[in-house]
Amino acid sequence: xxxxxxxSILEKLxxxxxxxxxxxxQKTELVKKGDxxxxxxxxxxxxxxxxxxxxxxKQRQQxxxxxxxxxxxxxxxTPTVAQVIEAAEVQEERNQLNEVSQQxxxxxxxxxxxxxxxxxxxFQSLQFVNMSLDMLRPRPQEINxxxxxxxxxxTVAPKKSMFDSQA
Numbered sequence: 001x002x003x004x005x006x007x008s009i010l011e012k013l014x015x016x017x018x019x020x021x022x023x024x025x026q027k028t029e030l031v032k033k034g035d036x037x038x039x040x041x042x043x044x045x046x047x048x049x050x051x052x053x054x055x056x057x058k059q060r061q062q063x064x065x066x067x068x069x070x071x072x073x074x075x076x077x078t079p080t081v082a083q084v085i086e087a088a089e090v091q092e093e094r095n096q097l098n099e100v101s102q103q104x105x106x107x108x109x110x111x112x113x114x115x116x117x118x119x120x121x122x123f124q125s126l127q128f129v130n131m132s133l134d135m136l137r138p139r140p141q142e143i144n145x146x147x148x149x150x151x152x153x154x155t156v157a158p159k160k161s162m163f164d165s166q167a
Contacts (some may be wrong), residue, residue: 032121060081
């Protein structure tokens with residue numbers, strides 16, 4: 001049995017992850033600009049990429065399982081490409097599998113970094129929005145129903161308003 005179908009599926013996975021990385025880079029720029037319509041479009045596109053990646057990953061797992069069973073190798077919970085590399089008899093196939101899996105790992109690492117950056121940017125944007133809302137919202141003042149402070153004195157707190165009504 002050949003490992004070429006596994007190599008092919010790994011190459012497809014690498015291409016899909018690379019495309020997802022490009023979308024993540026575009027998302028970074030849209031977050032910086034504050035383009036909500038663009039973000040919505042990118043997120044929908046990402047969801048379709050993730051669905052396609054899930055299908056490819058299931059196919060990869062099935063192919064790896066079939067290959068390892070054909071070789072008579074006991075399977076772990078989730079069969080891995082590393083097990084296929086060890087089981088491959090032809091050195092050229094081992095090299096191809098190793099190269100493709102390393103490329104895929106590299107793209108996944110880059111994608112994680114970009115997603116972490118996007119998450120931090122979105123969090124900072126939310127903090128900025130909350131800070132802006134807090135500045136516009138009037139702050140409730142300490143309410144003392146008795147009209148006296150804790151030391152028995154009466155205090156009249158001046159009313160603060162965000163708007164100058166005499167303008």
